[in-house]
Amino acid sequence: MTLPEPVADGVQALYEDDDLLVLCKPPGMLCVPGRGPDKQDCLSARSQQRWPGALIVHRLDQATSGLVLMARHIDMQRRLSHAFAERQVHKRYQAVVQGLLGPVEQTWQEIDLPIAADWERRPLRVIDQTLGKPSQTRWRLLAQDGVAHTSRVELEPITGRTHQLRVHLAALGHPILGDTLYADEAAQQKAPRLLLHACVLEFAHPRHGAPCRFESAPDF
Template sequence: MILNWNEPLAGGVQAVYEDADLLVLQKPAGLLCVPGRGPDKQDCLSARAQERWPGALIVHRLDQATSGLVLMARHIDAQRRLSHAFAERQVHKRYQAVVQGLLGPAEQTWQEIDLPIAADWERRPLRVIDPALGKPSLTRWRPRAQDPVAGTTHVELEPVTGRTHQLRVHLAAIGHPILGDALYADAATQAQAPRLLLHASHLAFTHPGTGAWLALEWAAEFE
C-alpha cells in the first residue's frame, strides 16, 4: 500500500492514493474524466492516469466542471468489484459546494431533496425535474457556513442516488444554484465565481482486494 500526497501528475492532477488494485486521483475543475468527441477533447483524467499507470480503468466520473476525488481501478477485476459497489450504493460520497442564498443556521441537521430527474432531450445535456418521467433522485444536504455579505452558503452534500448533474439540478430546483454553474444558474450567479464551486471531497468504500474500509478526504480550494 502506497500513499502519494505530494506527487502531482500533469496539469494539476494529484495522486491521493495508489496500490496494486486502485487509484484515487484529485481531478481539477475543467478536466474531462474520459475523452470526448473531437481531437480537442482527448486530454482527460483517464489518459493522464494511463500514462503513469498503464491499464488504469475508470470506475465512475465527475462532471468536467467539478473538482475532487475520482476512483480508478488498476485491473479489470478491481473495476468489476468497485463498479458493483457504486451500483449497490456501497460507496460513500460527500461534496462541498457554495450556493446562492442563505441556508442555515450552520451545522444544521441533514435535510433531503427528493425530486425526480429526467433528461431534457431538447436541450441536452441538461436535466430537469420531471414528476412524470423522472427517475427517483435523492440528495442529503446541510449548511456549513454562511457569508451574509455575499449572500451565499457553503453546504455539504451527500448524493444517495447518482443521476447525471444531480447535485446541480437539485440545488437549482430549491432556489439555491451553485456559484459558477454555467448550466443551471442565472447569469448573476454564474458570474460570482470563476468556476463551478462544487468539489468531491470524500470517498469511502470497501477495498476490493483486502476488504478493509478505506476513507479518503481532499479539501476544496474554495473552503
C-alpha cells in the same frame, strides 16, 4: 500500500496500490475522452500514461473538481463498479450556493425530486414528476456569508443521476455559484468556476475488506 508522488501530470494522486488509485481531478478536466481531437486530454488518458491499464469506474462532471476512484485492472473495475451500483461507496461534496439557507444547523435534510433528461436542451436535466427517475440528495448547511449572500453546504448523493447535485440545488432556488448550466447570470458571475468539489470517498477495499476513507478539501 504505496504513497504516490503528490502530483502526476497536473493530477494529484492521493493513494495507489496494485488494485486501485485515488486521484484528485482539477476543475475543467474531462474524466474520459470526448468527441473531437480537442477533447482527448482527460483524466483517464493522463492516468494511463503513468499507470498503464488504469480504468475509470465513475465520473465527475468536467466542471467539478475532487476525488475520483480508478481501477488498476479489469477485475477491480468490475468489483468497484458493483460497489457503486450497490451504493457501497459513500461520497460527499462541498459547494457554495447562491442565497442564504437559514440558521446553521448540523442536521441533514433531504431533497427528493425526480430527474429526467431535457431532450430538447441536452445535456441538461430537469425535474420531472412524471418521467423523472427517483433522485435523492442529503444536504446540510456548513456556513453562510450574509454580505455575499451565499451559503456553503455539504452534500451526499444517495442516487447518482447526471448533474444531480446541480439540478437539485437549482430546484431549491439556490444554484451553485459558477454553474453555467443551471444558475442565473448573477450566480454565474460570482465565481470563475463551478464551486462544487468531491471531498470524501469512503468504501471497503474490494481486495481485503479494509475500510478506506479519503478526503480532499476544496480550494474555494
